[in-house]
Amino acid sequence: MENGFRHTAIVGAGLVGCGWAVTFALAGSTVTLYDERAEARQNLPERLRGMLDDLEKAGLANHTAEAFSRMRVCETLAQALDGADYVQESVFERVEVKATVSKDIGALIGPQTIVGSSSSGIPASAFTQEVPKRERFLIAHPVNPPHLAPVVELVPAPWTAPDVVLTVRHALAAMGKVPVEVRREIEGFIxxxxxxxxxxxxxxxxxxxxxxxxxxxxxxxxxxxxxxxxxxxxxxxxxxxxxxxxxxxxxxxxxxxxxxxxxxxxxxxxxxxxxxxxxxxxxxLPLEKIPERSAWRDRRLAALVAHLRAQDRADRN
CATH class of the missing domain: 1.10.1040.10 (N-(1-d-carboxylethyl)-l-norvaline Dehydrogenase; domain 2)
Known part of the structure; x- marks a missing residue:
């Protein structure tokens, strides 16, 4: 196991959620995914397989078939959370949406499960105040797309247990991510x-x-x-x-x-x-060309990441 999380649950499987799923699966986690949209759940296997293939072509991942086999799409939130020791929430960026799903997650997780939110700028205190087990919640905000960019901002709420931040930081670092700790809440983070x-x-x-x-x-x-x-x-x-x-x-x-x-x-x-x-x-750039240009961006970013990794290895030798 390359990271400290044996079983990671992804709640909200859009671009960010899928990026997280691929990241954790490549690091050795069993990954369960849930999205409330039935259409999104149906398309997830093909999308995840394509993301893994792109990483392998760019030289950024090996054993992608094994990683794919560790991912499972679930039909309910309870199924996805069952047995998870870490949850990455990546739902729509609205306080009321995050508050609702956080309450649902808090009611279902065990006492040792940690929940990170991909919130881009809304502090955890804005949507976890009334959440069960709120001391297990924090912000874990990635740079988009998270399976390519390594930085993750860790921002605790005032009630987040200190060991939660430390555990997530160590786990992400072991996966090759670059965790950045924001010492106290501020809108927009760093x-x-x-x-x-x-x-x-x-x-x-x-x-x-x-x-x-x-x-x-x-x-x-x-x-x-x-x-x-x-x-x-x-x-x-x-x-x-x-x-x-x-x-x-x-x-x-x-x-x-x-x-x-x-x-x-x-x-x-x-x-x-x-x-x-x-x-x-x-x-x-015509509007209909945005997906094509986004794919171009990801290919360029993957090539840049591969180059930077090679340079880092050279610098260490």
Missing amino acids: LNRLQGALLNEAWALYEEGYASIEDIDATVSHGLGLRWAFMGPFETIDLNAPGGVADYAERLAPLYHSIALSRTEPRGWSADLIRRVTEERRQS
């Missing part, structure tokens, strides 16, 4: 607060006419994103000045402070702005 800062500035720059969507995207994909594929913002600036981070701050901190002050009253994304961005994006 990833989406960082992403949100970039997104808000991108929308503002476009709205104010400074650049096209294509050129803003190119600035990230062919500039910032190249470095960010293997280092974070603090290491980036530490390497960008001869004297390290202190030297960088002396040179550029006033500029960044001035930029921050220019956005002291940020505007929301207006309906008109969203319409304009949508129209420009649809000119570049």
